[in-house]
Amino acid sequence: MAPEHADLHDPETDPLATYVLEPDDVRPLLARVVASPGHATASAVAPFTGSPVAAVPLTAPGDLPDAARRARAAQRLWAARPVAERAAVLLRVHDLLLERQSDVLDLLQVETGKARAHAWEELGDVANAARYYGLRARRMLAPRSVRGLFGPFTSARVLRHPVGVVGIVTPWNYPLSLGLGDPLPALVAGNAVLLRADPQTALTLLWGAELLEDAGLPPDLLQVLVGGPDVGMALLEHVDHAGFTGSTASGRVFAGRAGELGVPVTLELGGKNAMYVADDVDVEAAAEGAVRACFGSAGQLCASIERIYVHEDVRDAFVAALVRRTAALRLGAGLDYRADMGSLVGPAQLARVVEHVEDALGHGATLLTGGEQRPDLGPYFFEPTLLADVPPTARAHREETFGPVVSVYPVASDDEAVAAMNDSELGLVAAVWTRSTARGTALAARTRAGAVVVNDTHHLLWGSVGVPIGGVGASGFGRRHGREGLWETTWTQGVVAQRGVHSGRGFGMRELHELGPDVWPRVLTRLLRAERTLRLP
Known part of the structure; x- marks a missing residue:
């Protein structure tokens, strides 16, 4: 049976049990929407409670x-x-x-x-x-x-x-x-x-x-x-x-x-992001990092880790530490810092998570922890879930779940780990954990992902704003962050000017052409050879 997660739900004291956005609080914000008179509206639902938040004006293409x-x-x-x-x-x-x-x-x-x-x-x-x-x-x-x-x-x-x-x-x-x-x-x-x-x-x-x-x-x-x-x-x-x-x-x-x-x-x-845990790691540190990398925002982010490849020499110790830490996460709703993980955003996302877990188990996967909905906490809560033995026929093996569901696989070597991480059309973010920074950066260079983190989570990557990040393959193109x-x-504009032409001190294409049609090619040939010899860029 999956370990029971901490319960922070208390209807008597939970501020969200009666939390309502008053119309006067949101009216100035709603007035900023680009929408014509007589617009339609949409009411978002608060994930913690399932109650409407506010009727938001909708923009029409004609606006x-x-x-x-x-x-x-x-x-x-x-x-x-x-x-x-x-x-x-x-x-x-x-x-x-x-x-x-x-x-x-x-x-x-x-x-x-x-x-x-x-x-x-x-x-x-x-x-x-x-x-x-x-x-x-x-x-x-x-x-x-x-x-x-x-x-x-x-x-x-x-x-x-x-x-x-x-x-x-x-x-x-x-x-x-x-x-x-x-x-x-x-x-x-x-x-x-x-x-x-x-x-x-x-x-x-x-x-x-x-x-x-x-x-x-x-x-x-x-x-x-x-x-x-x-x-x-x-x-x-x-x-x-x-x-x-x-x-x-x-x-x-x-x-x-x-x-x-x-x-x-x-x-x-999208991203079906992978992490590799090498055979030389501190398993407790790697497990703590994995929990942060997998379950932030209940796994609903493109950079979340959904696949973990663990060297077989440390698999048992790492999985034990990962299960213990995952099962100890506190789930709850509240406008404070007590909860470690919140809710999924709505019914569609919950249905996808449930389907991926049930499909994996139906294909022979092993449930290590989690795997249950928690309606006692709110309508869309789902426990952080770890799976093992997920076969290639299961949807969770290759498809992005976009929820708190992670699959753990054993590997026998660095080469096998790199091959497994790269076995996806998606290539957004990856992570490598090893005591050797040199080993980690060498493995990162072999990994097909737009960005790779060594010995930390995507938080370090995202916070390093000077580093451009983005996807390869089916994960997109172009970059955010950095220059x-x-x-x-x-858009770039090139501006090239010849100095001193009107003062008689310049030398450029006009002067070369005046030397004659059979002279300027020879002059330029010698110039190009000289610049190659001098290694001028």
């Missing part, structure tokens, strides 16, 4: 042309400002976010059902990114000098310009981290943003839009659209670049339409 027009007008003025002024807004976002964290943490928990510690991870991520780009964007966007054809006689520079209007489609699972964090580099680069929010977590994004204006962002530069796939697809007709985070299936449809319209896109899609994430929403 987009006017929103885009206003965004373009605002963007032209914004792009004309010095980068330092735009960056100062991000630094104020950092400060305001930390000052007002209690309000948005409550909102995040009510809309997503995640534990408060996992909600804080979103807040910390955005503050970290705001500081990073606020301090570094000026240098990253500065004109760059490169070597021209004739060395000191040729001036060559690379300029970066904002693309214009950026469309960002965000999912429900990380509304602050993605809904506020993703627009920051686009905005500091000089763009306007049309941000499509999922109705389930729209209030958090609207709160973020309000925070941006309080930090000094001009009106209309960031506008929030609320809706489903129809709005996301329609958005492509009005933007110059689009970012999409979601499932691989939906991302392919989105990218296909973007290709028809000639709109460049950045996609972060690459900032450059995604810019």
Whole structure:
């Protein structure tokens, strides 16, 4: 029988038992939605309770042309400002976010059902990114000098310009981290943003839009659209670049339409992320790291680990430590830090998790711990679950569960582990645990994933904002974070000038051609050979 998880449910004292968002509390936020009069509404359900949160206006595709027009007008003025002024807004976002964290943490928990510690991870991520780009964007966007054809006689520079209007489609699972964090580099680069929010977590994004204006962002530069796939697809007709985070299936449809319209896109899609535990590890440290990597936000994040490959020499000790730590996780609902894991977001996600577990067990998998729904805690709670002996015929073997379900497999060597980790069309994040950093980084380089963490979890990766992250294969393309994430929403312009031509001191292509049609090829041939000898780039 699976060990019983800690129970934090107390209907007598649980603040969520009677927690209601009053209309006056959310009316100013709802007024920010781009929606025409007589709009339809959608009522998100609080995962902790199953009760409606608020009726959110829905954007219609017909609302987009006017929103885009206003965004373009605002963007032209914004792009004309010095980068330092735009960056100062991000630094104020950092400060305001930390000052007002209690309000948005409550909102995040009510809309997503995640534990408060996992909600804080979103807040910390955005503050970290705001500081990073606020301090570094000026240098990253500065004109760059490169070597021209004739060395000191040729001036060559690379300029970066904002693309214009950026469309960002965000999912429900990380509304602050993605809904506020993703627009920051686009905005500091000089763009306007049309941000499509999922109705389930729209209030958090609207709160973020309000925070941006309080930090000094001009009106209309960031506008929030609320809706489903129809709005996301329609958005492509009005933007110059689009970012999409979601499932691989939906991302392919989105990218296909973007290709028809000639709109460049950045996609972060699904992940069936793997971890390798080598034979030299401290099993307790590795097990603790695995728990954090697997069950954050109840496993509802693209970077969550769902496959663990353990060297057979430490398998028994590691699995014992992992089961013990997983079974000890505290499940619960509440606007405090008592719970280690919260709820799934809703009935569809719960049904997928249940189906994957039942299918795996039906195909002969072994249940190590968990595997049960917990309606006593809330309508969508499911225990963190560990499976062994999951056969290739089971859905959980290859498909992304997007929930608190992890499969554990033994391997006999590093080579077998790398082959198993790479045996997936998805390649988003991976992890390697070993006492040897050199061994870990060598294994990471052989792993087919957009980012690999050695001896830690995706939290270390995500927090290292200078490191670009993103997928390979069916996990998407393009990058967020780092200078690459900032450059995604810019276009480059090369400017080459010949010095001294009108003063008679210059030397360039015109002078070469004047030497005669049979002379300049020989001169250039000697020049190219000399530069190769001197190893000039």
